[in-house]
């Protein structure tokens with residue numbers, strides 16, 4: 340039985356505060372869009388007409404309403420699971436089979452993962468086959484969707500086993516200092532994944548073929564060379580078999596990089612625009628943004644592992660949430676439940692750092708290719724194709740946005756080239 344003590348009250352208050360903040364931000368963002376959504380920002384005048392603008396508005400409203408509903412469902416489910424005593428019941432069931440502590444932990448988390456993966460299916464179906472289809476993004480067939488589901492489930496199970504088995508073994512073997520060992524293991528695992536993901540996991544879902552266009556290849560290689568980067572390969576990925584959303588990215592550690600271009604980007608953008616988008620990506624690499632972000636993640640993880648370790652040794656945690664006694668895996672889950680709303684309130688810090696990095700990478704483009712004109716043009720095209728929200732509320736931007744709002748970003752890029760500086764509303 341849950342004990343309605345100060346700890347539980349504190350948790351509920353924090354949890355409710357996070358849920359309300361999320362809801363209020365979505366509300367304010369939608370009503371801001373309702374109010375300003377009929378205006379085309381000056382910088383987009385040549386690219387976007389009234390019909391596109393209203394599609395942008397409808398898509399933003401519909402998809403954010405849907406995400407709101409999904410997180411409301413998740414919140415309600417978590418509270419129901421906690422109050423309904425599902426977790427102590429599950430752990431009693433597992434303990435009754437007298438498994439090795441490592442396997443009990445794996446079984447506990449495996450069961451919870453399976454349940455949440457199943458519950459997510461209807462949401463994924465609706466988002467892919469109703470919303471994304473309605474706005475012309477989704478190109479995926481039901482067969483491919485099903486194959487993806489099975490594959491990603493298999494990959495998750497393998498990755499979880501590779502993470503959780505050593506993790507619970509460390510807790511078992513080093514009861515006092517596991518948190519430090521686990522942190523080192525986690526950091527190494529992350530590096531390994533950065534290296535392995537593009538080579539092993541991504542090819543399970545997509546086909547990567549070298550870009551055939553000789554002119555484009557040469558321009559990319561020349562630009563990468565100017566920036567001091569060795570392109571290990573320039574690939575086209577068949578992203579278009581799932582969705583019309585378009586993008587480009589870099590993978591790999593050190594100087595040697597794989598450059599990946601979505602087929603959807605290749606199909607709709609000029610060479611100049613693709614070069615400009617890649618110049619921006621090179622900027623992230625040159626300015627060591629990924630490395631800095633990785634260090635920040637490891638620093639936060641260090642504090643996080645220690646905090647989880649301390650929380651797990653606190654008997655009141657187990658009593659409050661209705662457990663008979665402390666167990667490593669239930670302690671781990673409860674610590675995660677407790678920390679989740681706290682982590683939510685850290686979102687704006689990460690978002691602000693990321694927006695700063697985006698501006699720096701935009702600045703870098705000018706130095707590398709001489710002008711930001713084509714990047715501005717590419718961003719306008721991307722905004723139109725992806726039906727981006729051109730009127731986000733400033734509070735929503737401050738909290739969530741990893742990139743500066745598009746109207747502001749494009750205006751800034753154009754101003755950098757001495758083009759007419761147009762004031763955009765907010």
Ligand SMILES: [Zn+2]
Pocket residue numbers: 619620623697700
């Ligand atoms: Zn960027």
